[in-house]
Amino acid sequence: MTSIISVAGLGKTYDSGFTALRDVNLDIKRGEIFALLGPNGAGKTTLISIICGISRQTEGRVTADGFDIVNDYRAARSKIGLVPQELSTDAFESVWATVTFSRGLFGKAPNPEYIEKLLRQLSLWDKKDAQMRELSGGMKRRVMIAKALSHEPEILFLDEPTAGVDVELRRDMWEMMRELREQGVTIILTTHYIEEAEEMADRIGVIRKGQILLVEEKQALMDKLGSKQLTVHLQQTLEAIPSELSEFDLHLEQDGSYLSFSYDSRQDGDSVARLLRKLSELGLEIRDLNSSESSLEEIFVSLVHEEN
Amino acid sequence: MNFYAIRAIYKFEMARTFRTLMQSIASPVLSTSLYFIVFGTAIGSRMGEIDGVSYGAFIIPGLVMLSLLSESISNASFGIFFPKFSGTIYEVLSAPVSPLEIVIGYVGAAATKSVMLGLLILVTARIFVDYTIVHPFWMLGFLLLTAITFSLFGFIIGVWADDFQKLQVIPLMVITPLTFLGGAFYSISMLPEPWQSLTLFNPVVYLINGFRWAFYGIADVNVGVSLGMTLLFLVICLGIISWIFKTGYRIRS
Ligand SMILES: Nc1ncnc2c1ncn2[C@@H]1O[C@H](COP(=O)(O)OP(=O)(O)OP(=O)(O)O)[C@@H](O)[C@H]1O
Numbered sequence: 038m039t040s041i042i043s044v045a046g047l048g049k050t051y052d053s054g055f056t057a058l059r060d061v062n063l064d065i066k067r068g069e070i071f072a073l074l075g076p077n078g079a080g081k082t083t084l085i086s087i088i089c090g091i092s093r094q095t096e097g098r099v100t101a102d103g104f105d106i107v108n109d110y111r112a113a114r115s116k117i118g119l120v121p122q123e124l125s126t127d128a129f130e131s132v133w134a135t136v137t138f139s140r141g142l143f144g145k146a147p148n149p150e151y152i153e154k155l156l157r158q159l160s161l162w163d164k165k166d167a168q169m170r171e172l173s174g175g176m177k178r179r180v181m182i183a184k185a186l187s188h189e190p191e192i193l194f195l196d197e198p199t200a201g202v203d204v205e206l207r208r209d210m211w212e213m214m215r216e217l218r219e220q221g222v223t224i225i226l227t228t229h230y231i232e233e234a235e236e237m238a239d240r241i242g243v244i245r246k247g248q249i250l251l252v253e254e255k256q257a258l259m260d261k262l263g264s265k266q267l268t269v270h271l272q273q274t275l276e277a278i279p280s281e282l283s284e285f286d287l288h289l290e291q292d293g294s295y296l297s298f299s300y301d302s303r304q305d306g307d308s309v310a311r312l313l314r315k316l317s318e319l320g321l322e323i324r325d326l327n328s329s330e331s332s333l334e335e336i337f338v339s340l341v342h343e344e345n
Numbered sequence: 346m347n348f349y350a351i352r353a354i355y356k357f358e359m360a361r362t363f364r365t366l367m368q369s370i371a372s373p374v375l376s377t378s379l380y381f382i383v384f385g386t387a388i389g390s391r392m393g394e395i396d397g398v399s400y401g402a403f404i405i406p407g408l409v410m411l412s413l414l415s416e417s418i419s420n421a422s423f424g425i426f427f428p429k430f431s432g433t434i435y436e437v438l439s440a441p442v443s444p445l446e447i448v449i450g451y452v453g454a455a456a457t458k459s460v461m462l463g464l465l466i467l468v469t470a471r472i473f474v475d476y477t478i479v480h481p482f483w484m485l486g487f488l489l490l491t492a493i494t495f496s497l498f499g500f501i502i503g504v505w506a507d508d509f510q511k512l513q514v515i516p517l518m519v520i521t522p523l524t525f526l527g528g529a530f531y532s533i534s535m536l537p538e539p540w541q542s543l544t545l546f547n548p549v550v551y552l553i554n555g556f557r558w559a560f561y562g563i564a565d566v567n568v569g570v571s572l573g574m575t576l577l578f579l580v581i582c583l584g585i586i587s588w589i590f591k592t593g594y595r596i597r598s
């Protein structure tokens with residue numbers, strides 16, 4: 038697959054002397070949903086701001102759909118829509134006026150039918166004549182999305198699109214992202230909700246302290262780093278783990294009637310079977326079994342805290 | 346050229362003007378009327394003619410310039426300062442627009458508004474005094490040129506200012522004194538030396554003189570020099586603006 042955005046050797050040092058990005062290399066594939074994860078201050082917004090033309094890089098090069106974002110900024114920027122993290126809006130403008138303004142700004146001929154369709158899709162049609170200051174935060178967020186989509190971009194950046202958004206609206210937004218992807222729009226989103234990345238993303242990138250730690254297919258990431266856990270609830274309580282079980286990574290829990298077993302399903306496929314056999318050999322009766330997979334969240338936390 | 350973008354910015358700015366119509370248009374008209382009542386009618390009736398022009402008529406070009414300068418600067422500076430302040434500038438920065446298109450949109454709208462105001466003040470003045478315009482095309486030319494030049498200057502101030510106080514300080518501390526001392530209310534030939542010579546360093550003198558010449562055909566300084574000085578200031582402002590966009594000064598972090 039060809040990449041639609043290509044970031045090479047990108048570095049950013051702010052005027053204050055703070056280096057927010059160092060040697061970032063990243064390729065976004067055409068048509069994918071890419072989730073960028075990272076703790077506060079990692080440099081997610083800085084990276085997006087540079088690609089969209091709001092900040093200038095100090096080093097490196099970025100192309101969008103093959104166009105250099107500095108030398109060919111017109112061609113590059115006209116492909117990109119941005120929903121920024123901050124909800125900055127013109128308080129006295131109407132919803133209709135502000136979305137129409139965005140379309141014009143991006144050099145597209147007026148198309149009221151398209152804007153109407155967009156506003157209906159985002160459930161904003163009955164608010165089209167309302168001033169921005171009369172809207173709730175979630176509605177403002179949707180107007181920002183309408184603005185970003187007003188010029189029919191091929192690439193959409195969503196900087197924490199679902200922060201402060203209720204559960205129902207979040208589901209709607211996920212649905213919309215999927216529809217956009219079906220139409221061929223490439224989506225790059227940042228989020229602090231791992232659930233969101235798990236739900237939406239094709240690939241995941243983790244950034245910390247201005248450096249990309251890893252970029253992986255979501256599934257591969259979860260498989261590779263995902264350890265599983267099996268909890269065995271026994272009929273009796275144990276004082277200590279029997280020495281016969283020392284080959285397994287076991288912990289006694291609660292009153293001693295729970296055994297928790299951590300294992301990697303890919304590396305030792307038969308360890309569960311062996312454990313269960315050993316337990317029955319020892320005459321330990323099993324009351325219940327429960328197995329769980331580590332979530333992306335746990336993977337993320339362990340990655341980000343590594344080296345700390 | 347991204348004409349749709351220029352139009353979008355221009356329309357946005359004009360909509361802002363019309364939303365605040367009272368403040369945008371009524372207050373300069375009111376304050377100018379007060380000047381006419383005080384200086385033109387009350388004091389002016391006791392003043393003799395200057396170069397054959399009644400005092401009330403003599404101060405008209407200066408008063409129009411006074412409003413034109415301060416309005417151009419405040420409109421244009423606010424127009425670009427506010428998006429920076431509220432954060433909505435992100436959209437203009439991320440759009441496929443060139444610096445020139447941005448400037449045409451913002452400065453064009455600010456200049457349009459000041460020209461409208463200038464003409465409105467002229468109409469208002471007519472209520473108080475009779476006046477003639479000897480060179481109407483030159484009058485319009487100076488009006489337009491000054492509005493554009495000082496809107497550019499205002500744009501620079503709006504980019505430079507990072508708080509509301511800085512936005513006010515240059516118009517208040519520099520432009521107002523220069524306009525009052527620039528011969529709006531008197532002919533500089535009425536000043537004793539060395540003030541008369543010192544005044545020639547005040548750029549506003551040239552603006553007011555050129556403009557007054559267009560009305561009455563009289564001027565303290567040569568009209569060609571007036572025009573030259575105005576154009577020079579225009580070129581300086583354009584230079585500063587292109588430097589701003591080249592370096593991203595206070596626009597792009
Ligand atoms: N204009 C600026 N000048 C100086 N430093 C800045 C500027 N903008 C951001 N930074 C710094 O750069 C770092 C990265 O900021 P950035 O906004 O990119 O983080 P982020 O990953 O988006 O965080 P969050 O999840 O909180 O949105 C932070 O340490 C921040 O303080």
Ligand SMILES: [Mg+2]
Pocket residue numbers: 081082083122196
């Ligand atoms: Mg951020």
